[in-house]
Amino acid sequence: MVGLDPLIHAPARLQLVTTLSGVSEAEFATLRTALDVSDSVLSKHVSALVDAGYLHSRKGVHGGRRTTWVGLTDDGRRALRDHVAAVRRLIDMVD
């Protein structure tokens, strides 16, 4: 049985990966607006999760300006699925 994943347990990180699970890639500013966080906070979480292999990022263009596109990797998708399942098990145990 897979347990909680400390890398995506923090609410901001869980929101980030959950949001990305609904698309293939999102542009940085679009993601920042959806998550309602600052550039620096989002950038920090993205970097940490890219280093962990949960996200991939690439430079691109959006609306005529250079920007960063971010998406979940297969490992990230698996980690999210396992983490959410572990959280739900925990909730069910208490209920």
Place this chain on the structure above:
Amino acid sequence: MESNPTHPDPDDARATLAMADEARGRLTAGLRLPPGFLVVFAAAVAVQLGTAAYGIAAQTVAGLAVVLAGLAVFLGGSALLLHRFSQVNGVRVDGLVSQIVLAAGASASLVYLGALAAGIWAAFASRWWLVVLAAVVGGVGCALGTRHWWRTYQHEPAAHARGASPRVLALLAVVACVGFAVLLVVG
């Protein structure tokens, strides 16, 4: 909200999951198909179907050129539509790419293949009004299939966001070109 990864409070955990789902909902609920998206898509499919039927029945080099020109119109139109979607929404959804380029989904695939078969038969019989009708029906059918997929996606984005990778799609485009060429030669 503080949360301890080793001993999380169940209420906090429940709230955290709900907030994460809300964040995803904020992003996906705001996504829109650009104006005219489905109309242009239906027209691109209709052009591709009509030219394929004509070209295959013609069985000439000019016919092959017509088939390839139709494919180019379809692929170019699809690429423009997907680029516009990405520009408007700031996201890329591979499930939509598969839906557009591959007519993925049982009903869209059946409509496409049925329209292609009917169009080819009509072209061999020189019933050109039927070729046009089959192409239009195929285009509208694929567009309706995409609209249906889009509604399903918005209801359950995580389950439908994924699709074929750009590399696989490029490979399939090449296979489609070769397939039409073979149909033309042996048809």
